[in-house]
Amino acid sequence: MNLKRRQRDWQSVAFYAVTLAATALIVLTILVILGDIVWHGARQVSWHFITGGTKEGMFDAQTAGVFPMIFGTLALVVLMTLGVVPVGVITAVYLTEYARSLSPITRIIRGAINNLAGVPSIVFGLFGLGFFVQFVGGGLDQMFYGGALHYRKPALIWAAATMAVMTLPVVIVATEEALRAVPSGLREASLALGATKLKTIWKIVLPEALPGVLTGAILAVGRGAGEVAPIMFTGAAYYLAHLPNSWTDQFMHLGYHVFVLSTQSPDIERTKPILYGSVLVLLVMTFLLNLTGVLVRAKIRSRLQHG
Amino acid sequence: MELHFDQELTQAKDLLLRMSSLAEQAVVTALKGLVQRDDALAQSVLDGDSQLDNLQKEIDERCVELIALRQPKARDLRFLIVIMKIAAELERVGDQAVNIAHRAAALNREPQLKPFVDIPRMSDLSCGMIRTVLDAFVYGKIDIAQQVIRNDDEVDRLETQMHRELTSFMIEDPHTITRALSLIGVAHSLERIGDHAVNIAEEVVYLYEGRDIRHQSPNV
């Protein structure tokens, strides 16, 4: 019996090389983009830049500051998360635990969610304007303020609502996956002890699925911090003299600021450093938000596994 | 650790011990009926034999059940098999006691042929062997078991001796033939009881050591 290799397996080698090359290509691309941003942006980012307001010198590299944009982005993300997570989780719970998977209603709901995920973000922006700002906002003004203008304008809350609707599919899908991953043995054990379905979901299934729910939230937050089109008409402002102090105020936003800088600047060369700096801050902020989510999720996961 | 099965094994052992004391008592009582020429004692042995038979059936049924239900291994398995075999031996000891009782009844109707010398000696030995061997079973004393096997030689010798003595009686005086034959029968029963004790001893060795010492030369 001869165990020695007869000839090299060229197919395997070639395949390995291809996958390696593809990975290298992607990593290289990311490194180039990030490298460029960090290289040019790091110079602009200073303590003043992060904590300072914009005042008039928004386009001037010396006086520019992005604190209001950071604040606004964070406020948007928080409000959006408070809206999307409960609704998304409840929908996912309904779809996984209560709906009969082959009934027509369930299929319609799923279809709707899938379609929602495919809608272009600019369409969300228009939807937010028409539905939240004008219809809901107008209705609220009629009902509570006798027609005076309180809600029927671009506002933090409408931008957050629009973003919540846009990120809903992602939260629903992630939560559904997490709920499905909970072993049916746990549900059975709870039910066999005389627990109702509700108690089983609340005390056993949801806690076990929490890491997955967090994944959905992290993904939603990622989009919320970055997307610009949905908030353009619904709440983001080009320039505000003060920070928003109620959810009916408009707000400044890092992503929108980048858009503004690149399209509205009188002198693009002078604005470029600010652009890079803003982009860098946006990336770092997104990264930190993600990191927080990941760490919280890891902590919850380890507590589930080790008690 | 004590299992439920251990309790069941103890119950089986208790059944066997009860049977063994009944069997031993039957032999002792039968011999008393003979030596003391007491018909009532002889009769009680005949009446009590069915109890021994029933106990054997009960023990067999219980052991079969335990083997089927518990799938015993190693010593537990040997234990149950040995209990069934010892019960069979004890049942035959009981039968021998019945034989002795029958002969006692017959002999009591006639005048005593000769003073009882060898029979009490044989019976002490044989009954002693039964008692000893059941002690060995309960306490695991293998050396006693082997001693019993040696005692059997003495019982055999006594039987041969009695046979010779009674044969000369019969030759001298033919009127003694019936009684002499009966006494030879009693001696034979006692010798058989000794053999049963030896069988039980062999089973005890099998139980505690897993060795089958049957059908071998005397020195084991």
Add this chain to the structure above:
Amino acid sequence: MDNPVIQIADVNFWYGTKQALFDVNVAIAPHQTTAFIGPSGCGKSTLLRCLNRMNDLINGTRVTGRIALNGEDVYAPEVDVIELRKQVGMVFQKSNPFPKSIFDNVAYGLRIQGLTDKTELEGRVVKSLKKAALWDEVQDRLHDSALMLSGGQQQRLCIARAIAVEPEIILMDEPCSALDPTATAKIEELIQDLETDYTIVIVTHNMQQAARCSDYTAFFYLGRLVEFDATNKIFTNPTNKQTEDYVTGRFG
């Protein structure tokens, strides 16, 4: 049998259009262990899960006949399934402790019933752990995660969890099939101890296990009850030839 605690009468069962149980009649004796045995797919687990209506969780199942717990039909429309499951507990094939502490696992059933008194909770948890022969091994680490226990310990924890609610009956669906022989032996001993307080119905594909720890045995084949009798009779002298073939390993 005089006063069966569960009377199963003329039960037929369907998964959708596929019939799984045919005219099954069995009586479960109180404070005894009854074993359901038979080859794979014979319906024994299906019947077991009818007793606490866990089959309700599967879509498209249908039952006819009568399953009476202390005289009451468990499938009657006015029956509260939650109450039923408090009286008929279940231990599953793969042990499924909650990802909580050992204490919280056992206390779960009590807490969902509304028991909040700390002293009483503690007392009942300890009592259940002792009855499940697990107390000695966990008394110093009640607040450790249940997932740190070995397979056999986890299964005994599931038993403790089930008995904490003080059911009348405990159903066991192949409780030892995922365990090694030593852990299995511990649980078999435990089952014989639990008989004094509970009625036990156990499904097992290991007929030797049924022989060792049950008082009554029901042999099923292809959804029908072939023979039901005292265990010692089934294993020493069964009436039915099919039963004899099965217990002697000459089946198929």
